[in-house]
């Protein structure tokens with residue numbers, strides 16, 4: 001085996017060169033900036049793939065979440081109920097608007113927001129301005145229960161589908177369950193534009209407002225006139241060209257990621273561990289394959305990660321829960337009962353394995369062999 005590094009999740013451009021074709025078109029027509037055909041078409045193609053009415057292409061998934069938070073009217077001191085076991089970008093935009101995050105523990109079936117704990121949070125904070133749910137590692141949360149609870153308490157749901165593009169819950173795409181949703185095309189995601197994101201909604205006025213804020217909030221006037229604070233959040237036409245090309249191979253990436261997950265599941269059978277679980281009524285996009293080591297095993301995720309690293313193989317701890325982050329130490333954390341903390345357990349005993357679409361079968365067999373050797 002060559003000593004080429006094996007990555008967690010790295011970019012993969014189409015063999016057919018679709019991305020370059022769209023970029024070349026942008027160059028040939030000099031639509032390098034600001035917007036242009038690739039942006040318009042990428043939005044339309046993505047909205048129709050997911051099954052939402054409208055989309056706005058932005059510089060990042062974080063920008064999409066930020067503008068979703070603004071649309072929900074979050075202001076100084078307002079509460080927003082958030083997934084706890086997630087990447088910080090899910091929850092940081094609440095602070096950009098001076099809101100306060102209330103974190104909700106995950107459940108063991110999907111590692112996502114526990115609807116039981118969510119209901120406790122909604123009872124305690126019925127005036128919360130929004131609920132933000134993330135679909136961790138490409139696995140849909142219990143989205144019907146979560147969206148029903150949000151309707152019951154009349155709090156808008158924002159779906160962070162940054163990791164779950166292409167995953168479905170009861171046959172319906174993630175990114176359609178909330179009032180608003182965010183996608184990410186960051187370098188490590190299932191498809192990438194090098195960096196980028198998208199805001200999704202059925203409400204045309206919401207999408208218009210997002211496009212307005214994202215282009216410096218310019219009022220209709222011949223001079224630069226502003227009645228609101230704006231942002232420079234719009235995706236460029238060159239970047240959107242990469243996205244259009246990548247969208248053509250999204251299904252191919254999902255198939256490969258699923259194959260990687262299955263191979264780990266088979267290859268690691270018999271060891272005291274489990275793969276990241278999913279609800280049988282959902283179809284994840286299998287963005288990252290993860291393991292959770294049984295409680296009584298002396299093997300720790302750190303031992304496995306350090307052993308893999310010595311062989312130039314990348315793995316990563318489970319995203320550290322938000323309630324354990326120093327920056328959020330003052331925020332409230334709601335679990336189904338006192339002392340229960342599923343998120344901490346997953347963080348302490350879990351590990352994200354290399355799930356790169358560029359990984360060859362023999363390389364994955366090599367990774368599996370090393371993991372087995374740790375037990």
Ligand SMILES: *Cc1c(COP(=O)(O)O)cnc(C)c1O
Nearest residue numbers: 060061062087089090162184186
């Ligand atoms: C990547 C990610 C984001 C942020 O997307 P960017 O495009 O990197 O800003 C938000 N939420 C989750 C869960 C993510 O994994």
